[in-house]
Amino acid sequence: MRAMVLEAPGRPLVERELPEPKAGPGQVLLRVRACGVCRTDLHVVDGELPDPKLPLVPGHQVVGVTREGRRLGVPWLGWACGECRYCTSGRENLCDFARFTGYTLDGGYAEWVVADLRFCLAIPRAYDDVRAAPLLCAGLIGYRALRLAGDGERVGLYGFGSSAHLVAQVARWQGRRVFAFTRPGDEGSQVFARQLGAVWAGGSDERPPEELDAAILFAPAGELVPAALRVLAKGGTVVAAGIHMSDIPGFPYELLWGERSVRSVANLTRVDGREFLELAPRVPVRADVETLPLSEADDALERLRTGRVRGSLVLVPGP
Numbered sequence: 001m002r003a004m005v006l007e008a009p010g011r012p013l014v015e016r017e018l019p020e021p022k023a024g025p026g027q028v029l030l031r032v033r034a035c036g037v038c039r040t041d042l043h044v045v046d047g048e049l050p051d052p053k054l055p056l057v058p059g060h061q062v063v064g065v066t067r068e069g070r071r072l073g074v075p076w077l078g079w080a081c082g083e084c085r086y087c088t089s090g091r092e093n094l095c096d097f098a099r100f101t102g103y104t105l106d107g108g109y110a111e112w113v114v115a116d117l118r119f120c121l122a123i124p125r126a127y128d129d130v131r132a133a134p135l136l137c138a139g140l141i142g143y144r145a146l147r148l149a150g151d152g153e154r155v156g157l158y159g160f161g162s163s164a165h166l167v168a169q170v171a172r173w174q175g176r177r178v179f180a181f182t183r184p185g186d187e188g189s190q191v192f193a194r195q196l197g198a199v200w201a202g203g204s205d206e207r208p209p210e211e212l213d214a215a216i217l218f219a220p221a222g223e224l225v226p227a228a229l230r231v232l233a234k235g236g237t238v239v240a241a242g243i244h245m246s247d248i249p250g251f252p253y254e255l256l257w258g259e260r261s262v263r264s265v266a267n268l269t270r271v272d273g274r275e276f277l278e279l280a281p282r283v284p285v286r287a288d289v290e291t292l293p294l295s296e297a298d299d300a301l302e303r304l305r306t307g308r309v310r311g312s313l314v315l316v317p318g319p
């Protein structure tokens with residue numbers, strides 16, 4: 001099969017012919033129909049996450065079909081032990097032994113993928129393959145982050161990319177008001193955010209017209225933590241939704257005072273996956289998608305690195 005392979009962190013992906021993978025016990029073999037590109041893929045490829053499987057096929061927003069024609073989604077959480085203190089308390093996202101698709105397991109930048117059936121998700125009928133792919137991480141992690149942000153009405157989204165454009169739709173549907181923060185001067189993204197119903201959109205260096213109850217950070221820039229705290233009302237929460245972030249600079253305690261909190265969101269549970277995929281068609285959440293052929297995976301990552309993406313990028317293996 002054709003696959004885009006990471007041979008060493010920091011190097012471009014290379015197109016390779018690999019043997020078709022074989023499904024082991026409890027696994028399914030899927031023909032990949034679409035695979036979303038996530039910022040986490042970029043962190044893996046750039047060597048910002050430790051100890052990836054090597055060589056590695058990245059990609060963890062995989063929509064594929066079994067030989068029997070059953071359509072399944074393969075998300076980031078590819079396996080959890082089921083026995084550790086996290087797994088046995090409903091927190092398999094924190095499992096000490098978890099394995100992750102496209103990081104410690106081969107993922108979907110390929111024509112075929114194998115996955116543990118217990119961790120695959122059913123894809124709602126309402127979505128075609130390409131539009132379903134970004135739901136599997138951008139949508140799902142965004143949904144988990146929104147839940148952990150609390151019930152506040154005024155939600156700030158920092159970094160208006162794949163995840164934020166999906167979460168904005170859920171937040172609006174829940175009756176919240178969305179404030180979108182982009183790179184300073186990125187007017188294209190600000191227009192996009194307003195089209196999706198943001199009541200305000202501006203640069204991450206700007207003050208919104210009112211205080212916020214929560215802020216979710218999708219951009220991997222540590223300096224956004226104190227920036228977000230500065231615009232938060234008392235009792236508000238800053239949620240860091242990315243797997244990697246540059247160091248957070250020091251800030252006065254006064255910014256945290258007033259029962260403000262800062263927390264991260266790590267991975268996902270299967271319960272999150274089922275909940276979100278049940279909710280998505282009811283909103284309905286619509287991904288703004290651009291497709292690229294599998295062989296252009298590196299270009300897709302480069303566009304993500306430089307912020308030249310509107311909505312979500314999805315790779316398709318082709319005929």
Ligand SMILES: [Zn+2]
Nearest residue numbers: 081084087095
């Ligand atoms: Zn575990």
Ligand SMILES: [Zn+2]
Nearest residue numbers: 038040137138
């Ligand atoms: Zn992801």
